[in-house]
Amino acid sequence: MPELPEVETVRRQLAQWMVGRRVERVTVTGRRSVRRQPLEEFIARLTNRTVVDVRRWGKFLLIDLDDSEVLVIHLRMSGQLRYEPDPGVEVERHTHVILALGPEPEIVELRFVDPRTFGEMFISEGCDARGVPVELAHLGRDPINEQFTEPDLEQLSRGRRVAIKTLLLDQSKIVGIGNIYGDEICALARVRPTRRAESLTKPQRRRIVAATLEILNEAIEERGSSLKDQRYRDLFGGLGTYQNHHRVYGRAGLACEQCGAQVKRTVIGGRSAHFCPTCQR
């Protein structure tokens, strides 16, 4: 569930207190959360490292360590990171990884909680020229960290018969957009999400690019979206407020704020999609 705005919110919070702290102990109780490399190797490469920076690429968190290695974290559907200043506080259900951060003796903890265990952590083999871990080299451009322009979208859309929403969600093309923001971007751009990417006009592409930047930045300002069921919470347990600004997502059957028509729900690529049939052509 966490998409770019939620991950960026957590990144900023992590950067606030984690930089300069040293990893004193690593406790892994859920094997599935560390699955790309042997557990002993993960722990060995992380222990005694000091955090020098916290970055983000799409929905991935990148925690830079003092030996130039990178701790990569993806929350996937249900993962949450929790800041716990008191290690004595009981560990909640579905906590799979705990980093005890010093320097001693004032230990604070970073806890990784993930009921569905889709999320993961690993230590990267190193970064490429863009600063992206080599394991993530297949990922597309980040619309917030890098430029994203109409010619970029034209190039990505060429010959693509898929729905524009599917293209927006394709992490090998553009990173960070998930189901919620894909719908919201199409709504603000006044383009129907089912529209084939290759058939878009230049003005429509311009509107989609502008809407991408506007929606993501607005959502970051609101610290992301916390839905009723999916329980996104930030590092300090706070809720996002962007759900109060959704134009279409989760609003099927309700009136469009712009025109009063009923917002429709359909399925694109096996996922729910929401749009206003009047505003989005």
Add this chain to the structure above:
DNA sequence: CAAATATCCTGATAGC
């Protein structure tokens, strides 16, 4: 080759 579908997993919710 692109596009569609299956897979991982738990918790919330709908329906009986």
Add this chain to the structure above:
DNA sequence: TGCTATCAGGATATTT
């Protein structure tokens, strides 16, 4: 009340 079925949707592997 309590059971089962369905849905939620991130990335990746597999099938079409």
